[in-house]
Amino acid sequence: MIKQILEKVDQSAELTPDEIRALLGISDPEELQALYDCAYRVKEREVGKVAYFRGIIECSNICVKDCYYCGIRKSNQNVERFQMDEEEIIREALWSYENEYGSAVIQAGERKDPAFIDMIERVVKTVKEKTNGKLGITLSLGEQTEETYRRWREAGAHRYLLRIETTSPELYAKLHPEDHDLEERKHCLALLKKTGWQVGTGVMMGLPGQTSEDLVNDILFMKEFDVDMIGMGPYIPHRDTPMGKEIPPYTDEQKQTALTLGLKMIAVTRIVLKDINIAAATALQALEHTGREMGLKCGANVIMPNVTETEFRPSYTLYDNKPCTDENSSMCRGCLTARITGIGETIGFNEWGDSPHYAKRNAHG
Ligand code: 5AD
Ligand code: FES
Numbered sequence: 558m559i560k561q562i563l564e565k566v567d568q569s570a571e572l573t574p575d576e577i578r579a580l581l582g583i584s585d586p587e588e589l590q591a592l593y594d595c596a597y598r599v600k601e602r603e604v605g606k607v608a609y610f611r612g613i614i615e616c617s618n619i620c621v622k623d624c625y626y627c628g629i630r631k632s633n634q635n636v637e638r639f640q641m642d643e644e645e646i647i648r649e650a651l652w653s654y655e656n657e658y659g660s661a662v663i664q665a666g667e668r669k670d671p672a673f674i675d676m677i678e679r680v681v682k683t684v685k686e687k688t689n690g691k692l693g694i695t696l697s698l699g700e701q702t703e704e705t706y707r708r709w710r711e712a713g714a715h716r717y718l719l720r721i722e723t724t725s726p727e728l729y730a731k732l733h734p735e736d737h738d739l740e741e742r743k744h745c746l747a748l749l750k751k752t753g754w755q756v757g758t759g760v761m762m763g764l765p766g767q768t769s770e771d772l773v774n775d776i777l778f779m780k781e782f783d784v785d786m787i788g789m790g791p792y793i794p795h796r797d798t799p800m801g802k803e804i805p806p807y808t809d810e811q812k813q814t815a816l817t818l819g820l821k822m823i824a825v826t827r828i829v830l831k832d833i834n835i836a837a838a839t840a841l842q843a844l845e846h847t848g849r850e851m852g853l854k855c856g857a858n859v860i861m862p863n864v865t866e867t868e869f870r871p872s873y874t875l876y877d878n879k880p881c882t883d884e885n886s887s888m889c890r891g892c893l894t895a896r897i898t899g900i901g902e903t904i905g906f907n908e909w910g911d912s913p914h915y916a917k918r919n920a921h922g
Contacts, residue, residue, distance in 0.1 A: 559588045563595045566828050578773050580825045589817070596824035596856035603832040604858050606902045609910030610893070611695060611836075612653030612661040612864035612886070615873040616641045620666025622699070623734050624722075626761070628795035628874045629666050635797045637872050643680055649864045649886075650684040650692060656890055657906035660693035662718070662861060667699030674705050678712045685713035693909040695757075700745045706752045716911075717749050718757040718788055724778040725771045728764065732800070746782065755915050757786035757834075762822050763815045764792045765800065772822060776829055785915040786859070787826060790838025791819040793876035806877065807844075816844040820855045827856025834859050834912040842880045850896045859910070860897070862889045 562576045572580075583589050600606070617640040618629040629636060641649075646663065653661040661684070663677070681694055695716040696709055706717070721742055723729050729739040749756045760775045779787060793815070794801035807815065819841055827835060836859040837852025845851065849860060863881050865873065870882040881889055897904055 559583060559591065563591055566595050566599060572829060574773060574777060577776060577825060577829060578769065580828070581769050581772055581821060583821065589821070592824050593820065593855045596827040597854060599827050599831060600856045600858060604834070604913060607858065607905045607910070608853055608897050608902050609660070609834070609859050609905040609908065610658040611693075611859060611861045612649070612656070612658045613861040614641075614646055614649045614653075614661060614663050615665065615863070615865045615869065616646045616649075616663055617665040617668070618873050619668060621669065622667050622737060624737065625732050625734075625799040626764070626792060626795070626801070626876075628798060628801075628876060630798060633797050636874070639869055639872050641866075641869065643676060643683075645866065646680050647683055647687070649866065650680075650694070651687060652886060653864050654684075654688045654692040656886075658692075658862070658864075659905060659908045659910060660695060660716075661864065662695040662697055663714075664697035664718075665699075669701060669705070674701075674708070678708055681709060681712035681714045693911075700741060703748045703752060706745075706748055706754070710752050710754055714754075716755040716757060716786065718759075718786070719745055719749065720759040720761075720788065721746070721775075721778070723760050723764065723767065723771060724775050725767070728767055728771060731766060732764065755785040755911060756782075757788055758782070758784050759787045759789035759836075760822075761790065761792040762818050765804070776822075776826055779826065780830055783918065784830075784833060785912045785918065786834040786836070787830070788836040788838060788859075788861075789819075789822060789826070790840035791815040791844060793840055793843055793878065795874065795876045801877070812844045816841065816848060816851070819844070819848075820851055823852055823857050824855040830914075832912060832914040832917065834910070834914075836861055839863070839880060840876060843876060843878045847896070849893070850900050853897065853902060854900060860893055862886070862893050864889075 623631045650661045694714040697718040794804040835857040837849040837857035841848030864886045867885045
């Protein structure tokens with residue numbers, strides 16, 4: 558049965574929801590390997606064996622949201638809040654450019670106050686000017702108004718990441734306080750499309766109470782919504798959060814289970830959505846040292862090396878055991894370059910690396 562489905566994939570045929578469900582249900586090690594290999598063939602065919610780097614700048618852990626899983630949620634008193642100044646963010650973006658990353662991602666907890674919105678706009682404009690428009694800029698700054706999305710787009714950023722986290726209304730309600738709204742998040746994704754962004758979304762896998770049916774629906778949602786890029790990773794408990802408090806630190810066995818589920822989702826998403834960009838989430842590396850390379854071997858084609866100054870890194874702990882918090886940006890560059898060349902791939906230095914999907918979506922108007 559699995560063999561037939563994978564053969565269908567090799568012939569570029571579309572899968573039915575039942576077939577997607579069957580792939581996500583694989584547990585036999587040989588079938589798992591066959592799934593990963595098949596996803597890798599789709600990746601080679603659709604986007605090539607090139608990994609693109611996006612230097613991620615985690616510029617502030619101040620957040621107005623209170624998600625029950627996240628280490629920088631508003632109510633967590635055990636975290637020292639920081640906000641980089643403009644010069645600092647610009648310096649890290651320019652470091653990404655000088656180190657040939659092609660793109661940078663500016664990420665922070667959610668803030669909607671005018672001072673923050675203006676600041677981001679100025680930073681984007683300055684970085685664009687200083688790199689002659691050559692550094693691609695992705696923003697990952699949460700839910701905003703149409704006006705804000707438009708202003709940041711006009712300032713020169715061109716990609717936006719807003720994870721939907723889960724598409725199950727029941728699960729979404731369990732993971733968030735009442736005033737966090739799944740429909741509002743979907744609306745924001747629609748606004749991003751409307752205001753001309755390349756849009757990325759994604760989910761967490763292995764959440765307490767999440768079913769494989771939920772994950773099938775997540776993949777179908779991302780396909781239906783016609784996203785250009787996906788960043789998704791395993792849920793990892795954070796000890797100072799309402800959800801994480803209930804869960805003792807993962808045993809080695811639980812880590813392996815979470816890792817396998819994460820890799821399976823990447824593989825099946827590559828197979829179903831084909832020509833999009835998929836990031837190998839840093840959270841994979843929190844479960845296993847080689848987790849991000851494993852993500853690339855299962856179909857991911859983007860890596861987001863941390864370019865945040867080392868002093869700020871420990872304060873941006875979304876989940877426990879986040880890797881690279883003692884390292885600096887050069888160390889991560891060297892480390893990831895070795896990891897990627899070690900699996901026989903090249904790195905798309907100095908390229909934006911937009912997904913072929915976006916180019917096609919645009920060509921079709
Ligand atoms: N485990 C894994 N990922 C998490 N995120 C937040 N908290 C956790 C956690 N405990 C992810 C969310 C968010 C992204 C920036 O980090 O999906 O969108
Ligand atoms: Fe940061 Fe390996 S990626 S040290």
